[in-house]
Amino acid sequence: MHPLGYLRGSGSQTSSVLPLMWFMLIVSIVVCAIITGLVLWAVLTRRERIGPLGLRQVGLEQRDGVRWIWTGVAISAVPLIASLLWTVAVLAKTGSVPSRSPLVVDITAKRWWWDALYRGGTPAADFRTANEIHIPVGVPVLLHLNSPDVIHSFWVPKLAGKTDVIPGQTNAMWIEAKEPGQYRGQCGEFCGAQHAHMGFLVIADPPQQFEAWRRGQAGPAASVNGPEETSGAEVFQQHCSRCHTVRGTPAHGSFGPDLTHLMTHATIGAGMFRNNPAALSGWVENAQTVKPGALMPNQHLSGPELAALRTYLEALR
Numbered sequence: 001m002h003p004l005g006y007l008r009g010s011g012s013q014t015s016s017v018l019p020l021m022w023f024m025l026i027v028s029i030v031v032c033a034i035i036t037g038l039v040l041w042a043v044l045t046r047r048e049r050i051g052p053l054g055l056r057q058v059g060l061e062q063r064d065g066v067r068w069i070w071t072g073v074a075i076s077a078v079p080l081i082a083s084l085l086w087t088v089a090v091l092a093k094t095g096s097v098p099s100r101s102p103l104v105v106d107i108t109a110k111r112w113w114w115d116a117l118y119r120g121g122t123p124a125a126d127f128r129t130a131n132e133i134h135i136p137v138g139v140p141v142l143l144h145l146n147s148p149d150v151i152h153s154f155w156v157p158k159l160a161g162k163t164d165v166i167p168g169q170t171n172a173m174w175i176e177a178k179e180p181g182q183y184r185g186q187c188g189e190f191c192g193a194q195h196a197h198m199g200f201l202v203i204a205d206p207p208q209q210f211e212a213w214r215r216g217q218a219g220p221a222a223s224v225n226g227p228e229e230t231s232g233a234e235v236f237q238q239h240c241s242r243c244h245t246v247r248g249t250p251a252h253g254s255f256g257p258d259l260t261h262l263m264t265h266a267t268i269g270a271g272m273f274r275n276n277p278a279a280l281s282g283w284v285e286n287a288q289t290v291k292p293g294a295l296m297p298n299q300h301l302s303g304p305e306l307a308a309l310r311t312y313l314e315a316l317r
Contacts, residue, residue, distance in 0.1 A: 003184035004157050010183065010204075011159035012140070012176040013094045020086050027079045094161070097172045101142035105133065109145070109152035109165040109187065111295055112194040113257060113270040120218060127218045128245070130257030131200045131270050133185075136210040140176040153189035156202050162188045177204035184271075193293035199271030213264075220248025221260045221316055232312025235305050243296070246316065256296060262316040269294075281310050 009018050106117040116129050135141045145154055145165045152165040156175060163173040177183065187198040205213060224233050233249070240259075241251035247260045262268075265275050269291055273279035282289075285306055287296040301309065 004186060006157035009158050010177055010179050010181065012178065013160045014158060016090050016093050020090050024083055097174050098140045098142060101140050101174065103139060104142045104144065106144045107154060109147045111149055111192055112198040114200045115257065125218060128258035129217060131267065132203060132265050133200065134203045134205055134210055134213050135175065135177060136207045137177050137180050137204045140174050142172065142174050145171045145173065150191050151189050152187045152191050155188035156183050156185040158183045159202060164189060175202065180204050180206055194291055197270060197272050197291060201271065217261055221246045228308050228311045229315050232308035235309040236312055239299055259316055262313055264317060277310060277314065280313060281306060284309060
């Protein structure tokens, strides 16, 4: 099954939208088939007659043509009215944002990655993650969408439809997963050079597993152990702390993703690469080579510096 396939869904919104989509698709196919059949029938059985000036004329009598028009209008009105009423009902059901959602996540679309801020009730309990959004199964999650630069679009086709992310405006939407799993998301609005590589994952966990993940993410980074991790932390502080945060350390940059628990993420680069040592080294050293136009510069580290930094990053769990 395609990761961005929308013919099947696992969310509360898709369970309402998909039946309507299939109904309208089937009606459209039937209408096209009927029209094609009528056109072929008219072509094969047309009657010819000679007009007053001796010109050959083809067609039905005027009264027969009007009758066909009214018949077509009457038949078409039934599925059109049904589609209208059904669409209004679906919009009312999916468009109303839960006012008291137990979980609120602020999503900021950047170039070209997604920042997710989880509200914990107090600023000290808030935490951020990037490109992987965990939600509890069976719970409607309210998303506040905003952008600091250009227009993006938040789209998880198996859970919900698209919602534009517009600079200077906060849009709200909600998602709810009916079953555990990983659901691929993508920016659905062209936003620049790396639009196609602006993906993310929505990971639906059972409620207890989600709460365990949430507690772990809200905590500080793991302590540094050993001389190589210590050296890597120094390299990070020198080269990376102006853009990235690692909670519990002096690194409090906000321009790039929060890396406090980097190794709990399955991917890096907004879904471009699996989070493994080789991809991590390549991304840190040559981000512009693997994702041209990204706002992360190449670091030009020496071999020992890169090895130490990677050791430190791999300890961020």
